[in-house]
Amino acid sequence: MNLTLKIWRQPDPDAEGAVHTYEVSEISEDMSFLEMLDVLNEDLNAKGEEPIAFDSDCREGICGMCSLMINGSAHGPDVTTTCQLHMRSFSDGETITIEPWRSEAFPVVKDLVVDRSSFDRVIQQGGYISANTGSAPEANSVPVGHDKATRAFNMATCIGCGACVASCPNGSASLFVGAKVTQLGLLPQGQPERDSRVVNMVAQADEEGFGGCTNIGECAAACPKEIPLDVISQLNKDLRTAIRHGY
Amino acid sequence: MATPTKSAPALVRNPQSTRSTIALKLLMASSGIIFVLFVLVHMYGNLKAFGGHDAFNEYAEHLRTFGEPMLPYAGLLWVIRVVLIVSLVTHVVTAVALWRRSSHARPVKYVAKKNGHSALSSRTMRWGGLTLLVFIVWHLLNFTIGKVNPSGGATGDPYNLLVDTFDLWWMTIIYLVAMAALAMHLHHGTWSAAQTLGLTGTARARARAKALGWVLAVVIAGGFSLVPIFTVVGVITK
Numbered sequence: 001m002n003l004t005l006k007i008w009r010q011p012d013p014d015a016e017g018a019v020h021t022y023e024v025s026e027i028s029e030d031m032s033f034l035e036m037l038d039v040l041n042e043d044l045n046a047k048g049e050e051p052i053a054f055d056s057d058c059r060e061g062i063c064g065m066c067s068l069m070i071n072g073s074a075h076g077p078d079v080t081t082t083c084q085l086h087m088r089s090f091s092d093g094e095t096i097t098i099e100p101w102r103s104e105a106f107p108v109v110k111d112l113v114v115d116r117s118s119f120d121r122v123i124q125q126g127g128y129i130s131a132n133t134g135s136a137p138e139a140n141s142v143p144v145g146h147d148k149a150t151r152a153f154n155m156a157t158c159i160g161c162g163a164c165v166a167s168c169p170n171g172s173a174s175l176f177v178g179a180k181v182t183q184l185g186l187l188p189q190g191q192p193e194r195d196s197r198v199v200n201m202v203a204q205a206d207e208e209g210f211g212g213c214t215n216i217g218e219c220a221a222a223c224p225k226e227i228p229l230d231v232i233s234q235l236n237k238d239l240r241t242a243i244r245h246g247y
Numbered sequence: 248m249a250t251p252t253k254s255a256p257a258l259v260r261n262p263q264s265t266r267s268t269i270a271l272k273l274l275m276a277s278s279g280i281i282f283v284l285f286v287l288v289h290m291y292g293n294l295k296a297f298g299g300h301d302a303f304n305e306y307a308e309h310l311r312t313f314g315e316p317m318l319p320y321a322g323l324l325w326v327i328r329v330v331l332i333v334s335l336v337t338h339v340v341t342a343v344a345l346w347r348r349s350s351h352a353r354p355v356k357y358v359a360k361k362n363g364h365s366a367l368s369s370r371t372m373r374w375g376g377l378t379l380l381v382f383i384v385w386h387l388l389n390f391t392i393g394k395v396n397p398s399g400g401a402t403g404d405p406y407n408l409l410v411d412t413f414d415l416w417w418m419t420i421i422y423l424v425a426m427a428a429l430a431m432h433l434h435h436g437t438w439s440a441a442q443t444l445g446l447t448g449t450a451r452a453r454a455r456a457k458a459l460g461w462v463l464a465v466v467i468a469g470g471f472s473l474v475p476i477f478t479v480v481g482v483i484t485k
Contacts, residue, residue: 006358019358072361097359104352121258169362169370170345171352202269203262211352212268212345214372215439221364230448237445239269247264 001027001087004095005040007052010108017108019097029088033076034059034066036087053111059083061224064159067166068112069099074163074222081161081224101166104209105173118208119160119176125204126197127180129189148186155183157225164219164227170211175219177201178231181238195247198238268348269443275341276440278334283437283463285331286429290470296409296483297474303406339380346373368431369439375428382425410485413478422475430468434460 002025010017024040031039034056041051057065061084070076076085090096100108105118144152156179164175181198184190190197213232220229264270295306311321362370389395389412394402397418398411413419437460438447447453477483 008358069357069360072357072359099357099359102353102355102357104354117255121255125258169353169365170349172349199262199264199267200259202264202267203259204256206268207256207259209256209352211349212272213443214345214349214369215442216362216365216369216435218362218365228450229442230450230453233442233445233447233453235445236269236272236443237448239264239267240273240445243264243270243273 001029001090001092003027003036003090003093006095006097007112008099009052009111010100011050011110013107013109019099027087029086031087032059033068033070033082033085033087053109053113055113056083062159064161067101067114067161067163069097069101069166071097074101074167075161075224079221079224079226081159084224101162103162103165103171105171106162106165114162116160116162118205118210119162119173121208122173122177122201122204123160123180125200126193127184127201129184129187130193131189142188144187152183152186155179155186155227155231158183158223158227159225161224163222163224165210167218167222168211168213169216169218170214171209172213172219173205173208173210174213174232174235175223175227175229177205178233178235179227182231182234185234185238194238195242195245198235199242199247202235202239268345271341271345272443274337275345276443278338278341279436279440281330281334282338283433283440283467285327286433286467286471287463290467293471293474296406297477300406300485303409304404307405335383339376342373342376366435368435371431372435372439375432378428379425379432382421382428385421386425407485409474410478410483413475413483416479419475419479423472426468426472429471430464433467434464436460437463 002023005022005024006019007022008017009020022040022044024036024043027036027039034054037052037054044051055065055067057063059066061081064081066075066082068075068082070082070085075082077089078085098112100106100112101114101116103114106114106116109115158176158179160176162176165171165173168174181201184197185194215229215232217229220227292306292310295303310324313323315322368375387393389397390405390408394408396402396408396411397415400407400411402408413422438456441447441452441456441459447456474483
């Protein structure tokens with residue numbers, strides 16, 4: 001495959017960025033999207049040019065490190081992470097626009113790399129439970145219904161990649177915050193901190209500069225882990241309950 | 248990504264639930280529901296135009312004498328007006344605050360951005376809302392505050408003012424465009440309010456809230472549109 005790539009280049013956080021055009025040839029359709037970028041970087045290295053900076057780690061779709069806005073869709077046209085997106089999803093001769101996540105809370109570090117530590121701070125504010133240390137408790141002493149356990153697990157599959165924020169026209173982090181609040185709220189271990197968790201996490205997300213949710217649904221459609229929109233309903237319900245409880 | 252790029256915001260200490268963006272959304276949803284109930288009743292009242300001159304004017308007068316002698320003349324009407332004014336201010340103020348937040352949340356726009364997974368109505372809530380606001384100003388000047396008769400006739404008689412207004416084809420078009428905007432606003436607004444109030448926790452509840460959005464949009468905007476259409480084609484006459 002031969003492709004034309006339009007890629008956002010920005011040498012450092014304060015520099016003015018711009019879209020640069022590159023041509024790549026002899027790309028196999030069995031390559032992942034990141035491998036295609038690796039090929040381009042080999043090429044740039046050989047020419048003595050600065051390679052394109054982009055995030056990646058596990059390359060098996062479980063770590064949440066890769067990102068990229070590909071032709072206007074977070075993680076590209078398929079419901080998966082960019083590392084699991086294959087070139088067979090594109091056609092020969094296609095022009096592909098590649099941009100970093102755009103959010104006030106995700107400043108660009110370099111080229112396509114953004115700083116997602118705002119998510120870490122949101123998690124720091126309540127994405128945990130408090131448990132006694134020491135020997136592990138008897139597993140069956142706290143019963144959890146199968147439906148709740150399954151649902152909590154599904155919400156826990158969020159890898160924190162930030163595709164929800166990137167695809168939201170409001171730059172809202174509600175799906176991310178909602179997934180964690182719902183996951184912990186479904187389990188008995190999450191109850192003691194339930195009210196303070198939602199208030200603290202939402203306040204931190206607001207502080208970081210994420211926008212408000214307008215329930216349009218672009219986030220859930222872009223989520224590589226298919227977190228459903230009803231976690232935002234649960235988030236709103238938990239916050240409403242926290243208001244009632246005076247938090 | 249662990250590489251900090253700028254001085255990161257500090258962790259918020261002792262935040263208040265009522266100062267969050269979700270609290271703003273809750274205010275927006277509740278004031279929106281008041282409007283949904285109002286337009287539903289208002290639409291029903293308008294259909295009295297099909298009953299002719301006397302039925303329509305009697306209904307209009309009855310709105311003012313409702314609850315007498317417990318309430319003064321037009322007492323109930325003023326209670327409703329105050330509730331609506333408070334709701335309107337709440338709805339607009341929270342919308343402006345959230346709109347500003349959203350524009351700051353993405354300082355650099357995408358070169359290419361697809362929004363293929365959301366309804367057009369959901370992405371036009373803000374401009375659609377502004378359209379409705381402008382329409383409400385005109386509508387109040389037309390029928391309530393100013394009683395402007397665009398055809399230059401008398402303004403004292405509610406039914407005749409209505410027929411004179413919608414006999415003009417361009418006035419009918421203005422009202423129909425406004426009803427299209429209202430339908431879109433109701434379509435997404437109903438679902439969005441249910442979601443904001445935390446009532447859509449399951450896939451079934453989500454489908455129901457979306458269906459309710461469609462029903463309210465079609466029934467309310469469609470019901471409102473009947474009177475102008477049937478006036479301009481000459482079914483409703485003086």
